[in-house]
Every structure is written in structure tokens, then in C-alpha cells.
Amino acid sequence: METTVEDLKPESGTVVKGPQKNDETITVVDNRTNRVYTIPIVEGAIRATDLRQIQCSLGDPGLMTYDPGYINTAACRSTITYLDGDSGILRYRGYPIEQLAEHSTFLETAYLLLHGELPTSEQSDEWERAIMAHSMTHENIKKFLDGFRYDAHPMGILMSTVAALSTFYPESRNVSDPACRRMQMVRLIGIMPTLAAYAYRHRLSLPYITPDPELGYTKNYMNMLWKRLEPKYVANPVLARALDVLFILHADHEQNCSTSTMRSVGSADADPYSTTAAAIAALSGPLHGGANEEVLRMLEEIDTRDRIPGIIAQVKAGQRKLMGFGHRVYKNYDPRARIIKQVAEKVFEVTGRNPKIDIALELERIALSDEYFISRKLYPNVDFYSGIIYEAMGFTPDQFTVLFGIPRTVGWLAQWDEMHRDPGKKIARPRQIYAGEPHRDFVPIELRGRRDLAA
Numbered sequence: 387m388e389t390t391v392e393d394l395k396p397e398s399g400t401v402v403k404g405p406q407k408n409d410e411t412i413t414v415v416d417n418r419t420n421r422v423y424t425i426p427i428v429e430g431a432i433r434a435t436d437l438r439q440i441q442c443s444l445g446d447p448g449l450m451t452y453d454p455g456y457i458n459t460a461a462c463r464s465t466i467t468y469l470d471g472d473s474g475i476l477r478y479r480g481y482p483i484e485q486l487a488e489h490s491t492f493l494e495t496a497y498l499l500l501h502g503e504l505p506t507s508e509q510s511d512e513w514e515r516a517i518m519a520h521s522m523t524h525e526n527i528k529k530f531l532d533g534f535r536y537d538a539h540p541m542g543i544l545m546s547t548v549a550a551l552s553t554f555y556p557e558s559r560n561v562s563d564p565a566c567r568r569m570q571m572v573r574l575i576g577i578m579p580t581l582a583a584y585a586y587r588h589r590l591s592l593p594y595i596t597p598d599p600e601l602g603y604t605k606n607y608m609n610m611l612w613k614r615l616e617p618k619y620v621a622n623p624v625l626a627r628a629l630d631v632l633f634i635l636h637a638d639h640e641q642n643c644s645t646s647t648m649r650s651v652g653s654a655d656a657d658p659y660s661t662t663a664a665a666i667a668a669l670s671g672p673l674h675g676g677a678n679e680e681v682l683r684m685l686e687e688i689d690t691r692d693r694i695p696g697i698i699a700q701v702k703a704g705q706r707k708l709m710g711f712g713h714r715v716y717k718n719y720d721p722r723a724r725i726i727k728q729v730a731e732k733v734f735e736v737t738g739r740n741p742k743i744d745i746a747l748e749l750e751r752i753a754l755s756d757e758y759f760i761s762r763k764l765y766p767n768v769d770f771y772s773g774i775i776y777e778a779m780g781f782t783p784d785q786f787t788v789l790f791g792i793p794r795t796v797g798w799l800a801q802w803d804e805m806h807r808d809p810g811k812k813i814a815r816p817r818q819i820y821a822g823e824p825h826r827d828f829v830p831i832e833l834r835g836r837r838d839l840a841a
């Protein structure tokens with residue numbers, strides 16, 4: 387593999403003369419030592435551990451890659467979701483998101499993500515029965531919920547309650563057993579809307595509504611949220627379908643922050659409830675799922691169109707971010723945002739137009755014609771329009787990220803299960819570049835001078 391050259395130091399990116407080999411390798415010249423290394427390229431990637439052989443001296447631990455935020459690091463192989471950010475393409479198991487949003491249901495999409503194939507109608511019925519059979523919570527969960535203050539954020543409630551489930555189902559620790567994993571996945575998908583609805587009603591001091599499996603996934607969720615004194619709550623079918631489509635759009639998004647948290651925590655063989663709670667924590671951040679809540683607060687602050695130029699000026703001056711804009715992977719229009727815009731119009735036919743949509747559209751129009759956003763390839767993402775729909779449907783902003791978490795549970799679990807099936811699974815344990823003090827000897831307290839600490 388390794389040869390020494392004295393004179394081979396071409397400029398980066400220049401074409402080296404010689405017979406073209408077309409082999410799937412990369413040749414690296416270490417200019418510190420003049421050594422040449424040939425490293426295989428497999429599926430468009432090199433193995434970071436292949437760089438270890440690049441050493442300066444005996445005992446050198448070898449070359450590492452430095453990639454804060456994993457901007458260009460593939461941490462797994464996956465067959466679940468395909469995302470081409472430059473072309474704005476998103477597919478689940480090969481199926482375009484646009485087709486799933488038009489023709490599928492959330493539970494069917496969940497089946498697809500977890501099993502790799504769309505179900506037959508028999509499999510679909512069986513799947514729905516299994517999920518709905520696990521929508522009920524243990525009574526103690528209600529007591530646990532009652533311990534939260536009336537104004538507790540629903541994401542905090544969801545995260546803690548999901549973590550608490552690990553104490554109800556201790557057998558879930560058996561993560562190497564596929565049947566046990568499947569049981570917990572079905573249970574988590576089934577119970578998530580119930581926990582979310584209970585978190586909602588806790589805030590309003592309303593009694594909890596027992597799930598009704600006959601209603602199906604989304605309508606049952608709506609029933610648990612909004613049923614009051616009427617003998618039978620009937621969900622508006624347009625709103626139920628809109629919510630179902632929103633669930634489809636949020637179900638998975640490959641290695642985003644919460645999913646990589648799921649894989650990272652799960653790689654230590656932690657049980658799926660603790661692991662999902664960790665993913666919920668990641669999702670709650672305003673740079674991730676929490677952005678939908680922030681978008682609405684931003685639109686509330688803008689209030690009227692004439693304030694938009696002022697906000698854009700603040701963004702361009704680096705004083706704030708335009709929430710719901712930008713994405714690590716999409717450098718083109720987020721295909722989910724395009725679908726959500728259409729869903730919004732259908733919802734408004736039922737609920738009446740949410741005036742915030744016009745502010746959002748104007749904000750988008752101005753941003754997309756501004757050099758700052760164009761040069762940075764900043765487009766509206768999934769969170770830009772979703773909150774406007776949720777608000778029109780009657781949700782308060784603090785519920786929005788919960789509405790993201792319910793469907794994303796499917797993606798988290800599909801990725802978690804795939805990780806456990808991968809024979810190459812390894813505990814997540816990145817390296818670091820140590821940039822601290824070198825060796826120094828302990829100083830007794832009476833001999834220490836005061837050193838002001840960094841803020």
C-alpha cells in the first residue's frame with residue numbers, strides 16, 4: 387500500500403499525468419514525510435480508520451479527521467431515507483415524499499419505514515390493530531403527569547414521561563432480541579399520541595381522555611386532545627387528513643440531530659425509552675424541532691408586513707436568525723415545505739385563513755430574492771409553515787414540537803432498529819483534538835494565585 391516518493395507533491399486538485407487507472411482508491415501524499423498512501427473508496431467514502439496509518443513518527447496515533455457537527459462524516463450505512471439536499475429530493479425506502487403525502491397514510495408510512503416495504507391490506511390492518519392496542523397508558527403515568535406544574539412545557543413532559551416508561555417495561559433492556567425490540571417499537575408508536583394529548587390537557591387542567599382504538603391513529607389523537615362534553619367528538623376529516631400528511635412529512639429525515647442522538651445513545655445498548663427520551667431532548671432545541679415554535683413567535687413579533695424589512699436587516703447584520711430558514715443538508719427548497727404550503731391552503735378552507743401565512747409568504751418572497759439568503763442557499767425548511775397550520779387548527783405554539791415528535795418517533799425507532807441489526811454496530815465514541823494544558827503538577831491551595839475564569 388505504501389511507497390515513498392521524493393518528487394510527487396502536486397497541487398491539490400491538479401490532474402497528475404500518467405495512465406488513468408479508474409480504480410476506486412484515493413492516493414494521499416503526506417507532505418510531512420513524503421510518504422504516499424492508497425486508500426480504498428467504498429460507496430463514495432473512505433474509512434476514517436484507514437487514515438490512522440498516516441503517521442509522522444513511531445508512536446504517532448495517526449491522522450484523524452476533524453469534523454465538528456459531523457458536516458461531512460457518514461456515521462452509518464442506512465437503507466431507510468434518501469435525501470439529496472442539492473436537488474431537494476426526499477424519499478422513504480425509495481418512495482418520493484410527494485407520492486407518500488398524496489397517497490399514503492401515516493401508519494402505512496410508519497410500516498414502510500420500519501419494515502422496508504409497503505404493507506398489504508391484511509398487513510396494514512394487523513399493523514393498525516397492534517399500534518392502537520398499545521395506545522393505552524398505565525394509570526400510574528397519569529399520576530406521574532399530575533406532578534408537573536400547570537405551565538410545564540409539553541416537550542419536557544413528553545421527554546420525562548417517555549423516559550419513565552423504561553421503569554414500566556424493564557424487559558425493554560433486552561435490545562439484542564429483535565422480538566423484544568419490535569414490541570417496544572409498537573408500544574412507543576402507539577402510546578406517543580396519548581402522552582402528547584395528556585401533556586396538552588394537563589396544561590389546560592382538563593381530564594384525560596382514554597384512547598379509542600376504533601378511531602384510528604390521527605382521529606384518536608384529535609379526540610384525546612379536543613373532546614369536551616359532546617357525547618361523541620367527530621374530527622373534521624380535512625383537518626385529520628392534514629395532520630396525517632404532516633405526520634408523514636415529519637416521520638424520518640435520516641441522520642438529523644435527534645436521530646443521531648438516538649443512534650448514539652442506543653449504541654450503548656440503552657433501552658429504547660431512555661434512548662427515545664434523549665432524542666426528544668435533542669428535538670426540543672430551537673435549531674432543530676423547536677424551530678417551529680420559534681417561527682410562530684417570530685411571526686407574532688413581526689405582526690405586520692411593514693416590519694419585515696427591519697427583521698431582514700437584523701438577520702443580515704448577524705443579530706438574529708430567520709427561524710424556519712436554512713438547513714444543514716438542503717441547499718435547495720425543502721420538499722416538505724412545498725407540500726406543507728399546499729396543506730395550509732386546505733386547512734384554511736376549514737379554519738379560516740391564518741393571517742400569519744401572508745406574513746410568512748412575504749418574508750419568504752423577500753428572503754428568496756435577497757443576496758444574503760441566495761448566496762448562502764437559505765430556503766424555508768419544514769418548520770417555516772407547519773406552525774401556522776397547527777395554530778389554525780387550535781394548537782398553542784408550545785405544542786408544535788410535540789407534533790413533530792409524535793411522527794419522528796417512527797424514524798428514530800426505524801434507525802435504532804437498523805443500528806441493532808447492523809453487524810458493524812459500534813458504541814458511539816468520537817475522538818477529540820486535545821487543546822488543553824500540557825502536564826502540570828498539583829499546586830496546594832495556599833500557593834495558588836487568583837486566576838480569573840473565562841466567562
Ligand code: CMC
Nearest residue numbers: 673674675677701707708709710711712713714762767769
Ligand atoms: N437565518 C440567517 N442566517 C442563517 C440561517 C438563518 N436561519 N441559517 C444559516 N444562516 C447563515 C449562517 O449565519 C452562516 O452564515 P455565514 O456563512 O455568514 O457565517 C451560513 O448561513 C451557514 O450557516 P450554518 O450555521 O453554517 O449552517 P448549519 O448547517 O450549521 O445550520 C441550521 C443549519 C438549520 C441549524 C441553521 O440554518 C439554522 O439555525 N436555521 C434556523 C433554525 C431552523 O429553522 N431549524 C430547523 C431546521 S429543519 C428541521 C429540523 O431539522 O428540525
